[in-house]
Amino acid sequence: MTSSSPSTSPLVSRRAVFGSSSSPSPTHGRNPVSLRLYKVLGAGFEDEPTKEALRTLSELYGATSASGAKTTLVNGKTAKGETQVDSDTDDDDDTEEGASEEAKLSLGPFLSDEVTAPTGAAAHARKNLRRDIDVKLAGSSRKFLSALGQVDQKLDALQAYITTMRAQCDQAHTQLHTTNEACKSLLDQAGNLRQERDTVATQQTILNLFVSRFTLTSEEVIALTSRDVLPGKRFFAAMDKAVKIREDCRVLMSVDGPTKAGVDIIAATSSNLEQAYDKIFRYLTSEFQAIGRGNRDWERSVDPDANLEASPTLKEAVRRLRDRPELLSDALEVLSQTRQSTLLATFLDALTRGGPSGLPRPIELHAHDPLRYIGDMLAWLHQAIAAEREFMESLFELGRDGIGGRMIGSARKFEKGRMGEVEEWIGDMVDKNVGKLSGPLKLRVQQTLRSQESPILAYKVSNLLKFYELTMRRTIGEDAVLSEALREMSDVSDKVFFDAIEAQGRALLRLLLNLDDTALTPPAPIQEHMQMLRDILSVYESSRLDDSGRTEAEESGEDGKSKSPSEFGVERILDVMVDPALEVCLTAAEEKRRSRPSWDQAVFVLNSLTYLQGVLESYAFASTKRESLSAMIEDKVNQLVEEHYHDVLKDTGLDTVIIVLQAKDPGVPLSRLDAAQPHELSVALQKFSSWLSGLEVMHSPRLAQLTVQRLHSKIHQTALARLVKIYQRLCEEVRRPENRYEAASTLLGGQRPFGQIHLLKQIFGLGDEDE
Amino acid sequence: MADYDADATELLETYDFLMKYIIIGEAGTGKSCLLHQFTHNSFKDHSQHTIGVEFSSRTVKLGEKRIKLQLWDTAGQERFRSVTRSYYRGAAGAILVYDITNRQSFQNLSRWLADARALASPNLVVVLVGNKSDREDEREVEWAEASRWAAEHDVHFLETSSLTGDNVEAPFLLCARSILLSIESGSLDPDKAGSGVSYGDRALRRVNSSSRLSFGSLSGRRKKGTVKLRLKDYVPGTANSECC
Structure with missing residues (x-):
């Protein structure tokens, strides 16, 4: 700091000089510089602002004194000078503050320097300060003015612009407003439209749902109606849908009353369904024709139970067609036809050809053994019926009483009425299918029976037929064709049997006792006759055990039905067999006695009667006959007692x-x-x-x-x-x-x-x- | 047990083969009970003598094959002999039953077997069954003796109990297996009528797709002995579980 002080000292001195010189000029009180000066003077020069003012002043004039001519020039050339002064004054302000402290420190020497400063410049300053200042001021003001004028011009221009802009903005605003107004209705419209669109979309969804729920797709319709699509999953699904549609539609219409759409839908679906049912019908018909005929894909020999199985599709088809009983019955008619011919062919095969390579042997090979022949045929039928029934049950999806039945037991109860109907179908079908077999069977049985001479065999056959009649009645029902045929056959065999024993009885009646035969025992023909009765009765006894065994198993209602005819039968047999023998004993003996009085007729008759009684002894069921015989014997005994008494009396x-x-x-x-x-x-x-x-x-x-x-x-x-x-x-x-x-x-x-x-x-x- | 259930639920489904069996043997040996146990899985109480012939059926599974069995239960009583004899015809298998607690029923076996051989098809498969194995205390026919008899007469042999259900399925399965083997070997043709066997729908479809029948798991096990052993190993297990 001390080093700088020598360099600044001249300045300070100049200012001090300048300040002292300007202090006595109160007229220029409004001049800022003078105001300052006055202030400085009034306050003494030692304060900083004064010193500063003085320094400024000295600078101003320092330059002027160095070149006095220039000072005037400066005054004349306003524009140039002003800017210079401006910059100077600016500098002044700066230095005033910056150097204030320095001035304070070295005040003494400066003041002394000022005193010794050249008086020319100071005088000039004292003379011209005001003017100079004014000139400067005016110059500056002019500069200001011109500058501000320019600014003003520019502002005017700006104003003009702004106005224009404003106008335009207003216009734009108006336009916007108008547009807005215009848009509002559009927006409203758009909003309305959007709403409408939404509604329509909802409606469309609803409609789509409705359509998808209440109409069949074209694919489904094709599945239902086209001949190319075989019934299967797709077909049945479409059918289910059609049925569901109808149901739903009906429900809706029952609530809302009939609507056009509803009626249309029902009409459309019903026509579709009808076509579907027709299709099922056609399908079943063709399948049924194929079933059992053995013409599936290769040639197969026919077997009554070969391939007797219903495929799931077939079962489903049958189940559905149950809703159209008339169609189903037509289709089943076809099945029945094919089954009939198949069964007939197989039956004839079994009769004449036997099994593969002739084993087991053909049934007709045993035609000489009537019991076996007829038994084999009936057994074959029985087996065929069982197979047929199983097939039908599987076709109608009816579980047997067994595992199958157990599995679907609950469902069965639920559909009880339906099951009954199904049972009916099945019964009908089985009946029809095997019914045709009764023809050839009847023919053969009758042939066999007609050629029978032995009453025992006829009786056995008759019993066999009765046994199967009962079996069939339980399997295919009383009214079935085959049951009927069996009944007929058994009647025929009964007739053959009774004819035979009646003929034998008549033959016995024609018998004349050998007059030379002194024996009192029953004659051989009667013994033979009674032996046959004994055989017949043992056959009957075993068949009677059938009945009792059966009645235990069956209901008591059946009991009376099945038992009484057989008992009636045996009574008749006893009558037919015993009566002629009795008659022979009585009448023939009478005749013999007439021609040969020595012959003891009474003893002979009693012997014969007791013999007959003895034959019946072991059969509990012959009690009635036995009792009547006993009475007769009693009678004869009394008669003999009388005779004997007289004889004895005579002897005595x-x-x-x-x-x-x-x-x-x-x-x-x-x-x-x-x-x-x-x-x-x-x-x-x-x-x-x-x-x-x-x-x-x-x-x-x-x-x-x-x-x-x-x-x-x-x-x-x-x-x-x-x-x-x-x-x-x-x-x-x-x-x-x-x-x-x-x-x-x-x-x-x-x-x-x-x-x-x-x-x-x-x-x-x-x-x-x-x- | 699980197997059995599965079988039962699939009853109405298709099968590969249909086989006819006849159940024969003296009266009172438990033929009907055996069959009842087999078809119903339960013991038939207070069983009456069978009248003539009765019918039932069941589908079983043997390996991959489903086989439907048509079962003809015959009366054992002598007086029905003339009726029951007619049912041998067309049977593929015969289950010959005797009562292990009744020697008489065992001694008469030859007569039954002779009937079966004479009247049925020559391919008839016979399985000898000693029933009532639950009554070990009253046994009159030893297992070894019956087994010897079976070997002499070339029939299969098993003991079962229709009361407990023990081993009840085995004879039927054994029989089916033997029949399948004879089909495979070509000695039995299910296409022929009267053979007692026929193809089911399932087999037909398979045959249609591939021209030749194949028996899969059965191939390569031709020896009867192996089959028998395998079955014996297998069947008691199922039977036991069925009891629970």
Whole structure:
């Protein structure tokens, strides 16, 4: 700082000079410089602003004194000078502040310097300061003016621009406004339109949904109606949809009442559905024609149960066509036709050709064995029916009572009515399909039956037919063609059988007993006849066990139905078989007796009757016949007892006495009658006594001819008992005084049994208790 | 058990083969019960004597093959012999049943087998079944003896219990397997009527797509012995589980 002070000192001194010189000029009070000066002067020069003002002043004039001429020039050339002064004054302001401190520090020496400054410049300054300042001021002001004028001009121009712009803006604004106004309606319109579009879009969606829900796509329609698309998943799905549409439509219409769209839709779908049903019908018809005919893709030999299986599509088709029963029944008619012919062909094959390479052998090979022949045919039918039924059940998707049934048990209950209907279809079909077989079967069975001579075989066949009739009734129902045919056949076989046994009975009736044959046992023809009855009855017995076994398993209602005819049957058999034999025994014996009196007819008849009874003995079901026989036997026994009694009486020699005794008048004493005279009586009693010692008391040679020992003793005993009774009566009569026998006791007691009844009983081996 | 259920639900579906079986044997050996256990998976209480012939069916699965079995249950009583004899015709398999607690029923087997051989097709597959194996205490016919008899007469042999269901499926499956083997070997032609076997729809479709039948898993196991062993290993397992 000290180093700089010498350089600035001249300046300070000049200012001090300048300041002192300008202080006495109060007239220019408005001049800023002078104002400043005054201020400086008034305040003393030692303060900083004063010093600064002085310095400025000195600078101003320092330059002027160095070139006085120039100063004037400067005044004249305003424009140039002004800018210079301007810059100077600016400089002044700057330096005033910047150097204020320096001035303070070196005030003393500067002031002294000022005093010694050249007086020329100061004087000039004192003289011209005001003017100079004014000139300068005016110059500056002019500069200002011109500058501001320019600015003004520019501003004017700007103003003009702005105005123009304003106008234009206004215009634009107006236009905008107008446009806005115009746009508003457009916007409204647009808004409305948008709304409308939205509504329409919604409607369209709804309509699309409606359409997709209530109409079939063209693909679906094709699936339903085109002949090229076979029924399958697609087809059934389309059908489902059509059905659903109809249902929905109906629901809607039931709420809203019939609408055109609804009616149209229903009409359209119903026509589609009809076509679909027609298509199913055609499909089923062609499938059914193929089924069982064996013409699938290659040649196959026919087998009743070969390929008897319904494909899922087939089942589905059948299930759907159930809604059109008339179509279904037409289609099933076709199936039935093909099945009928197939089954017929296979049946004939089994009859005549047998299995592969002839094994198992053809059924007709056993035609000589009627039972086997007919049994084989019926068994074949039974098996065919089972297969047929299974096929039908699978076709109608009906589970069997078994695993299948269990699996869909609940669904089944639900559709009970429907199931019943299905059962009906199935029953019908099975019936129809196998019905045609009854023709050839009937023919063969009848042929076989007609050629039968043995009643037993006929009976067996008849039973076999009845057995199968029952089986078929359970399988295919009572009204089925085959059941009917079996019934017919069994009737025919019954007739053949009864014809046979009746013929045999008639033949038996024509039988004449051999007059030379002394035997009292039933003759061989009757024995043969009864042997046959025995065979028949054992066949019946086993078939009767069938019935009882069955009735246990079946309901009791069936019981009465199936049992009574068979019992009726056996009664008839017994009648037909036993009656002629009886008749032979009675009438033929009668005739023989006439021509050969010595022949013991009574014993023969009794023997024959007991033989017949013996045959029936082991069959519980023959009780009625047996009872009637027993009654007859009883009758004959009594008859024989009577005869035997008389015979015995004759043998004992008491007969005449007894006859007299029984015939006598109660008033006449017995001893007065010829045959009962004491002598005669004594002879008779003697004869009786000797008879009593004979063998015949215990054993009658005549009765020994009876085959049943029991009857022999029974008859003999009964006769003896009667003898005892009559002897007793004789004794009583003899002892009675009215009969006037002298020594009655002696008369009776002379010979055995001495008039003692108990003794006679002892001899006869009769119990006392008999009395 | 799971297998069984699957079978049951697929009952109505298609099958490859249809085979006819006949169930024969003395009265009271439990033929109907065996069949009932096989078709219904339960024991038939208070079973009556069968009258004549009764029919039932079931579809089984053997390897890849589904086989529908038509089962003809015959009456064992002598008086039905003339009726039941007619059912041998056209049977592919026979299940010959005796009662292990009844020696008489075993001794009469020859007569039954003779009937079967005489009346059925020459390809008839016979499986001998000793039933009532649950009544071990009352056994009168030893396993070894029956097995020897079976070997002598060239039939398969198993013991089952229709009461517990033990081994009940085995005879039917064994029989089916043997029949399939004879089809494969060409001795049995399902296309021929009266063979007791025929193709089902399923097999037909397969045949249509490929001209020749093939039996897949069955090929290469020609020996009866192996088949038998395999089945025995396999079947009791299923049977046991079925009991639970």
